Amino acid sequence: MWPFEDTLANKLRNQDILKKYREWLRKWLYQGNKYNASAVFSIVLAIVLLSAVGLYTWNHSQTKQAITTNNTSQVTEKNYQKEPAANQTQSNKNNQNIDKPEKNETPAPLAVNPEELVKPVMGHTLTSVGISFSEVFQDYRYNTGVALAAKPGSEIKLALPGTVTLVVSGENNTQTVSINHGNGWESSYSGLEEVRAKAGERLEENTVLGKLGKYERVNGVSENHLYFKLTRNGEPVDPNIYWK
Numbered sequence: 746m747w748p749f750e751d752t753l754a755n756k757l758r759n760q761d762i763l764k765k766y767r768e769w770l771r772k773w774l775y776q777g778n779k780y781n782a783s784a785v786f787s788i789v790l791a792i793v794l795l796s797a798v799g800l801y802t803w804n805h806s807q808t809k810q811a812i813t814t815n816n817t818s819q820v821t822e823k824n825y826q827k828e829p830a831a832n833q834t835q836s837n838k839n840n841q842n843i844d845k846p847e848k849n850e851t852p853a854p855l856a857v858n859p860e861e862l863v864k865p866v867m868g869h870t871l872t873s874v875g876i877s878f879s880e881v882f883q884d885y886r887y888n889t890g891v892a893l894a895a896k897p898g899s900e901i902k903l904a905l906p907g908t909v910t911l912v913v914s915g916e917n918n919t920q921t922v923s924i925n926h927g928n929g930w931e932s933s934y935s936g937l938e939e940v941r942a943k944a945g946e947r948l949e950e951n952t953v954l955g956k957l958g959k960y961e962r963v964n965g966v967s968e969n970h971l972y973f974k975l976t977r978n979g980e981p982v983d984p985n986i987y988w989k
Contacts, residue, residue: 857905857926859975862987863951865904865934866971868894872964874983879965889981890933890974892966899957901934901971904984906950909942919958924948935972936960 871892879886907926915921921935922942938958942948961969975984 857907857928857930859905859930859982859987861950862904862975862984863902864893864988865901865954865973866893866895866899866957868899868970870894870985871966871968871970873985874981877965880967881962881965886965888964889976890935890964890972891984892964892968892970892972894968894970895957897938897957897959897969899971901937901954901957903948903950903952903954904932904973904975905930906948907932908947909944912940912942912944916963917958917960919960920955922954929978931976933974935974936963936970 871894872888873891874888876885876887878884903924905924905926907924907930909922910925910931911921911923913921913923915935917936918938919935920937920940921933922937922940923931923933925931934954936957937955940955942952942954948954957969957971959969960971961967964970964972966972973984975982
């Protein structure tokens with residue numbers, strides 16, 4: 746029945762290939778002016794099979810793509826969850842490093858009770874905190890500290906336990922020592938010619954800071970004296986109310 750057999754080829758020798766194929770197909774589909782049922786069924790079956798194969802291939806590709814997308818999303822979510830945990834751990838380490846004090850830092854002195862205040866040198870009080878008359882300048886002046894009469898060379902002792910914060914030069918070639926007692930309390934000792942303490946050193950009450958120098962006609966006071974200041978949160982306090 747193939748159109749290119751010898752017998753059919755002889756009959757259709759003068760026709761082109763397309764006409765030969767159409768003639769063969771017409772003869773194959775029609776058998777005596779009737780459809781060839783087996784031929785039609787074969788064509789329909791082939792179309793159905795091809796469609797089924799194409800549909801299956803498309804569904805399989807879509808399912809594979811969905812699975813790949815889902816796996817990628819899960820991996821991204823896991824990585825996102827791990828990153829904050831790592832950042833939190835690093836933050837905790839940084840906080841620990843910040844909160845951890847350095848070993849070389851000078852420890853702050855403990856808070857003290859001003860009721861335990863003692864005189865740094867045994868001598869009468871020449872001036873008190875507040876306004877007083879100056880024999881040197883012959884006028885009234887405001888004093889932030891008290892002048893304690895003492896001779897040059899007298900030992901000067903610490904009035905309260907604390908830490909030395911500053912040692913600086915003062916008038917008449919003397920030095921001033923500042924002490925931090927904690928809880929806002931500070932004191933200073935002016936008029937020393939010899940200092941036996943250094944900055945950062947923690948000292949106990951009655952420790953000898955040094956010796957008094959020649960310190961007269963200073964702070965409006967004519968006599969030789971130690972000028973002692975006591976403050977709390979920067980405000981002057983009269984130590985006369987605390988002397989033992």
